[in-house]
Amino acid sequence: MRHLPSSLKIPFPERAGAALKDASLQEALTNATTKFIGLRKDAFASLPQGDLLRDRARAIKEATIQRLDYYLEMLADNVERLGGRVHWAATGEEARDIILQLCGDRGVKTVVKSKSMATEEIELNEALEHAGVTPVETDLGEYIIQLAREKPSHIIVPAIHKTKGQVADLFSHALKGRFAADPEVLTAVARKELRQKFLQADMGITGANFAVAETGTIVLVTNEGNGRMVTSLPRIHVALMGIEKVIPSMTDLVVFLAILARSATGQKLSVYTTLVRGPRQHGELEGPEEFHLVLMGSGRSNQISGELREALYCLRCGACLNVCPVYRQIGGHAYGYTYPGPIGILLTAMLNGDHAVKDLAHASSLCGACHEVCPVRIDIPRMLIELRQRLDRERIAPLAERGVFRVFGRVLASPTLFRLSATLGRMAQRPFVREGRLGSLPLVFGKWTKTRDLPPVASRTFSERWKELR
Amino acid sequence: MATRADFLSRIRKEVRRTPGLFPASTAIPPDRPSEAAAAIRRQMSERWPEALERFKQEFEQVSGVFHRVTHIEEVPGVIQALAREKDARELITWEPGELGLDLRPHLEPQGLSVTVAPSDAQDGARLSYREAAARAQIGVTGADFVLAETGTLILISGSGRPRSTSLLPETHITIFGKERLLETLEQVGVVLEDLHVDPTGTMSGAVINFITGPSRTADIELTLTRGVHGPKEVHAIFVESL
Amino acid sequence: MAAPVRASLFVTCLVDLFYPEVGVAIVRLLRRLGVTVDFPASQTCCGLPLFNSGYHGEAARVARRTLPLFAASEYVVVPSGSCAWMVKKEYPGLFDDDPALRKEAEALASRTYELSQFLVKILGLSRVTTNFRGKVTYHDSCHLLRGLGEAQSPRTLLKNLEGVELLELPGADECCGFGGSFSVRLPDVSTSILGKKIANIEKTGAECLVACDAGCLMQMGGGLSRKGSAVRALHLAQVLAGTDGV
Numbered sequence: 038m039r040h041l042p043s044s045l046k047i048p049f050p051e052r053a054g055a056a057l058k059d060a061s062l063q064e065a066l067t068n069a070t071t072k073f074i075g076l077r078k079d080a081f082a083s084l085p086q087g088d089l090l091r092d093r094a095r096a097i098k099e100a101t102i103q104r105l106d107y108y109l110e111m112l113a114d115n116v117e118r119l120g121g122r123v124h125w126a127a128t129g130e131e132a133r134d135i136i137l138q139l140c141g142d143r144g145v146k147t148v149v150k151s152k153s154m155a156t157e158e159i160e161l162n163e164a165l166e167h168a169g170v171t172p173v174e175t176d177l178g179e180y181i182i183q184l185a186r187e188k189p190s191h192i193i194v195p196a197i198h199k200t201k202g203q204v205a206d207l208f209s210h211a212l213k214g215r216f217a218a219d220p221e222v223l224t225a226v227a228r229k230e231l232r233q234k235f236l237q238a239d240m241g242i243t244g245a246n247f248a249v250a251e252t253g254t255i256v257l258v259t260n261e262g263n264g265r266m267v268t269s270l271p272r273i274h275v276a277l278m279g280i281e282k283v284i285p286s287m288t289d290l291v292v293f294l295a296i297l298a299r300s301a302t303g304q305k306l307s308v309y310t311t312l313v314r315g316p317r318q319h320g321e322l323e324g325p326e327e328f329h330l331v332l333m334g335s336g337r338s339n340q341i342s343g344e345l346r347e348a349l350y351c352l353r354c355g356a357c358l359n360v361c362p363v364y365r366q367i368g369g370h371a372y373g374y375t376y377p378g379p380i381g382i383l384l385t386a387m388l389n390g391d392h393a394v395k396d397l398a399h400a401s402s403l404c405g406a407c408h409e410v411c412p413v414r415i416d417i418p419r420m421l422i423e424l425r426q427r428l429d430r431e432r433i434a435p436l437a438e439r440g441v442f443r444v445f446g447r448v449l450a451s452p453t454l455f456r457l458s459a460t461l462g463r464m465a466q467r468p469f470v471r472e473g474r475l476g477s478l479p480l481v482f483g484k485w486t487k488t489r490d491l492p493p494v495a496s497r498t499f500s501e502r503w504k505e506l507r
Numbered sequence: 508m509a510t511r512a513d514f515l516s517r518i519r520k521e522v523r524r525t526p527g528l529f530p531a532s533t534a535i536p537p538d539r540p541s542e543a544a545a546a547i548r549r550q551m552s553e554r555w556p557e558a559l560e561r562f563k564q565e566f567e568q569v570s571g572v573f574h575r576v577t578h579i580e581e582v583p584g585v586i587q588a589l590a591r592e593k594d595a596r597e598l599i600t601w602e603p604g605e606l607g608l609d610l611r612p613h614l615e616p617q618g619l620s621v622t623v624a625p626s627d628a629q630d631g632a633r634l635s636y637r638e639a640a641a642r643a644q645i646g647v648t649g650a651d652f653v654l655a656e657t658g659t660l661i662l663i664s665g666s667g668r669p670r671s672t673s674l675l676p677e678t679h680i681t682i683f684g685k686e687r688l689l690e691t692l693e694q695v696g697v698v699l700e701d702l703h704v705d706p707t708g709t710m711s712g713a714v715i716n717f718i719t720g721p722s723r724t725a726d727i728e729l730t731l732t733r734g735v736h737g738p739k740e741v742h743a744i745f746v747e748s749l
Numbered sequence: 750m751a752a753p754v755r756a757s758l759f760v761t762c763l764v765d766l767f768y769p770e771v772g773v774a775i776v777r778l779l780r781r782l783g784v785t786v787d788f789p790a791s792q793t794c795c796g797l798p799l800f801n802s803g804y805h806g807e808a809a810r811v812a813r814r815t816l817p818l819f820a821a822s823e824y825v826v827v828p829s830g831s832c833a834w835m836v837k838k839e840y841p842g843l844f845d846d847d848p849a850l851r852k853e854a855e856a857l858a859s860r861t862y863e864l865s866q867f868l869v870k871i872l873g874l875s876r877v878t879t880n881f882r883g884k885v886t887y888h889d890s891c892h893l894l895r896g897l898g899e900a901q902s903p904r905t906l907l908k909n910l911e912g913v914e915l916l917e918l919p920g921a922d923e924c925c926g927f928g929g930s931f932s933v934r935l936p937d938v939s940t941s942i943l944g945k946k947i948a949n950i951e952k953t954g955a956e957c958l959v960a961c962d963a964g965c966l967m968q969m970g971g972g973l974s975r976k977g978s979a980v981r982a983l984h985l986a987q988v989l990a991g992t993d994g995v
Contacts, residue, residue: 362924
């Protein structure tokens, strides 16, 4: 089966180019993103207080970050009061080590996982496998890509790039059967197969959509039921969470619940919103004996006082991906990192440094559609421009490019140079003008004319014509 | 591994570096959650018919199946009919004290096997309930709250009300009365504040589950399928007399 | 609305160099509407291409010399949503470290309008007379739509033209793929986005594609022309001005 190159050795424009040529990916992307756009629009059309809620949600995130240490401490105290253990991971590596240590200490052989972008970030599955522990993804989309040994291509529907035929092949191969390319059939196969894993696993690992500081509750927003299975059936539950997910109270929580599912899938609420408070309580028949919350600061702590601070509000709803003209053309794998799409570029800069976004910072036409749909109104275009500024300041942008823009800046700041460039342009273009258009130009201009015509520099600019108009 | 003190002091340092550039305010929780929750209960004792109507609409919108009976005695009949329809042989239920009803005397004579949740939490009981839950085709629970705005059932776990009852079987049936109805998510927020007033945890169990319809996914080509891991069908039986 | 209004034209670099006929159309249109038009000499560019690529020092330099050019203007009219956005939303921030210049920038921002905004909101017009005829469809430029919140003014003007039928463009609010330097940094992606836009344009059956931004027109016009399409890409000013008096 076709495997798109997400290897970072291949430059981003080439990765993007490969995605553009993949016809089945193109079809899947168009269908999925168009559908999600419609679902989200309808969901907010039926929520008159939607805009107000988004403002409130954003204000809550900002207020929380302004006292992040206070709320994290409150959260930890409450989790521990209820019999849970809190672990503090300054880096992704530490988070991995903590989880591996737990597995080792507790004799864990199999882990069932509910969908967690945080665990993708730290490449937990590979680390577990290396340590002889078997991780089983249980979210259907994640299960599919785990079998395919691929990364997710969308935050909400990780296997959106796969056709049902491809899924049927995957299942048939992995489970030694022959299954029809029918979503109902394939879902039933996954249900049966994964049910056994839930019942036998030693440990369940989840992320957390939110953690309520005042009550020590972690909140999982899911649709399949695997989140509930993973947090109820195995004897140990580990939740890995970026520190920015904490919120103060239950009253805050319902503000987010009102808009999260609507933004992600157009549902009023996801099928399961699960509020987990520690291990099973005394007298409870079911539930884990142990609950561990791993708090991850990696990349996030730096941004609290940084330019990408707003990106910490992100709820991981995926709405920005669905409307992004770039994401809609190239899909998630081409971005090359854990998080794709508009917010993905910012998160990649946060987690992997500015060098990682040398090309990605320009993978945007700055159209602003992402800002428009973000439930917490993150101004992604503004921060992309900040990133671009940093790439210049830090000399990560290529020298040639920086040189060109310095010259460009001089020309635009000087009416004489500006007029001169028009004259030079007119001279230089003469050999290329056909039927009043420029069809084929050399150098960087060729990148335009390969697929589009260009109007020539006018024989008389507007400034030159003004005398007759005045 | 970072220590808690180091970790938090690092964050404190970053937080101090900037006052924050944007409007910031947390949501304001009720001053006295118990009173606010009591006020909601009083309000709902008047408004329950509207809430019920709204719940029915929203619940059906998410493919829930709504039933209404006058007396609790009619409930076993509804369940029996469903069991027959689904060719179900085994059921699991909350402990009768929690459910408000003991289904065993009604259904066992019909040849159905009913396993009720034990009230003790010994390992043996745990294992045998899990096995029953894995085999059962139907799970019967109550509901702590029923949210009209979104068609959602809210269940708190605990002794006699194990989580798997509403999770493992293919069909989940909930029995509820008018006292459970809430209209808005905002009210749910107040109720949640009230439930957590005592920080040492006076709730019966560690999990609160919001259930909005049957388990579903659209992960394969965005085609909607139900019953991925959780139940394929969710039924709600409203009992007028409760 | 009959009081004589004075407007200074900030013609923008793309119109000045590549689409002077758009500038001419605006002058004719505004004069026909009784507006006195002047054109401050030695204007070049608003600096947006520099700003968007992260070269803020360079952008600030361009902005700094632009401020005095329009200091005496009653209104500044711009035939481009993105340039109007630059002046209105970003100019003040470029002078955060210079309170006097910042104040000037804020003053300029408050007097600056994109063309359709100027016609509808300042001149209070909803209908204009023109000899332009035909079926048109309208594309919402990103900065005009989302940056300045303007979706209605161009549509109001187009809808009320006699002999002109405005056909709604599917995905009108979707980016055309221009994005300034984006169009040549990621030309394949830009072209792919453009392909979807052109398919939508052709689906409407319109004879003419109208937009309020020269960058978008360059992108969409360039794609339509390369395809050999009969659909013309015109600036709103050209439609409203028509060919009267040419």
